[in-house]
Amino acid sequence: MADRLFIVIPAYNEQDNIKQVVNDWYPIVEKFGTDSRLVVIDDGSRDNTFEILKELSKDMPRLTALTKPNAGHGATVLYGYNYALDNGADYIFQTDSDGQTLPSEFEPFWIARNKYDITIGYRNKRRDGIMRVFVTKVLRLVVYLCFKVYVLDANTPYRLMSAETLRENLKYIPDDFFLTNVALSAIYKKKRQKVHFIPISFRPRQGGKNSINLIKIFKVGTESIRSFIVINDKVGS
Secondary structure, three states, X not given: OOOOEEEEEEEOOOOOOHHHHHHHHHHHHHHOOOOOEEEXXXXXXXXXXXHHHHHHHOOOOOEEEEEEOOOOHHHHHHHHHHHHHHOOOOEEEEEOOXXXXXXXXXXXXXXXXXXXXXXXXXXXXXXXXXXXXXXXXXXXXXXXXXXOOOOOOOOOOEEEEEHHHHHHHHOOOOOOOOOHHHHHHHHHHHOXXXXXXXXXXXXXXXXXXXXXXXXXXXXXXXXXXXXXXXHHHHHHO
């Protein structure tokens, strides 16, 4: 039986982007894997994001449009991961709904799926601003201090994971944790699982407004340090 790919995309107030993002990524689930799914989770948007998704799903049988109360990016990613695992995914790919990533760069990730437990996109061609690059470097340092592992790009919204290892590693992540992908990247490295990085492009946001500002990012990062330490202790025990 061919592998089933589930692409997980969290979305919050993305009515300006979501149609193009779905149109960009839907051909990937048609091309790769058997009976694969594009799963977009509306995180309690206050705009028309979910209405647009429901309309698109009428003509796209492999698009699954979900909605839930607002809980933030990390919790929504977790929701999508668990949905994919519960519905028979063999591989789970996660990206975001702001149009910054390119579907054209996905194929090498799929080709490498049997060699690695997780393949992460390393943003070496970034056009999202110097402050965002700075945040990535700070996260890299925080991950090293808390987990004693080096992760090239811990928070990239461009990652392909095997269902087996993802299910195993999710048990360490609190349900409402904001920096889910950062923690997962560190866990894969901490457990010495097969982690692979592939360079990717990273465009500016393609429309709408970013709901997370830098002040909030630093606040969340600071508050997450204690959780990182707890997670590290669980992984190491």
